[in-house]
Amino acid sequence: MEMNSLGLIELTSIAAGMQACDIMLKTSQVELILSRTICSGKYMVLIGGDVAEVQSAVDNAVNQIDFAVIDTFVIPNVHKDIFPALSGHSNINLLEALGIIESFSVASLIEGADAAVKAANVKIIEIRLAMALGGKAFCTLTGEVAAVSSAVEAGAKVIADRGLLVNKIVIPQPRPELLSEMI
Template identity: 55%
Template sequence: MLTAIGLVELNSIAKGIEAADAMLKSAQVEILTSRPICPGKYIVLISGDVAAVESAVRAGVNLGEAAVVDEFILPNVHPAVIPAISATTPAVDMQALGIIETFSIASLIVAADTAVKAAEVDLIEIRLGTGIGGKSFVTLTGDVAAVKAAVEAGSASAAEKGLLLNKVVIPSPHRNLVPSIM
């Protein structure tokens, strides 16, 4: 059972691969994704029990040193986060649309987890850094009040680190926009 996830984001691909190896060797964790992202960064996203994820992230950060851009440990990740990262979220009824955009992958995943825990919303997708200059964004839907609350809560966590780029709530997205979001 997935209990925790952790991520280390580095500005060096070589150091990122080395950090991934150190993370796997330091604790009993599974890699959810380990790959280069734009612009020449590398992410390592792992899962496991809380203590193992903490140990592995610490190992990755220690090895990565100055190459570490951002990192996190989410001990009780919301069940909707992993499907949204892997773009396997089941189709949802589009209501209001919320978007949070950040400068780092780590800050965005934490923002998405915070948002979905703050209000009754459905995550649509968590887009991580590839093909968008290393930025990330999450799209979510629900009734207008819930989307506003979720976007505010999620964007606050990224803003605390100075990594919030933008946040938007569209109360009633045009029906022709919906297919490009889903």
């Protein structure tokens, strides 16, 4: 299965979240990346696969469980660095400038992270999703100061356009100890 697209549904109900996961997996040829509870009593389902299959899976779940849907997305041609950042397996050994983008929703953060990494020559360190964060999400990225600034602006704009931006920061010369605290 070609993993060139991500789809996500974020729900207000845990039971509806499990039902959405089942619908998505039964109605389309997609791969389950993540299905779990998130703070504060919400549920998220993240899938990957071919763009048409991912879109179909998300649409089917939304059509059947629209009463519980908080947010959704389908990102076609997702940047390849998003997958390891979601799983916490980024291979970053050197912390250059540090960019941080923080959002009120999981969906908007992943979309913002994808936009950020596509906008400039940066590496995503991590995408952290709503666990022990009060339902918020954030991503960290590194690279040269100008590239990190451009990436943070691009990612933050996607999130801000949806009214969900908490904060965005660029730290030009972060202390190296920060890297060990992030991953």
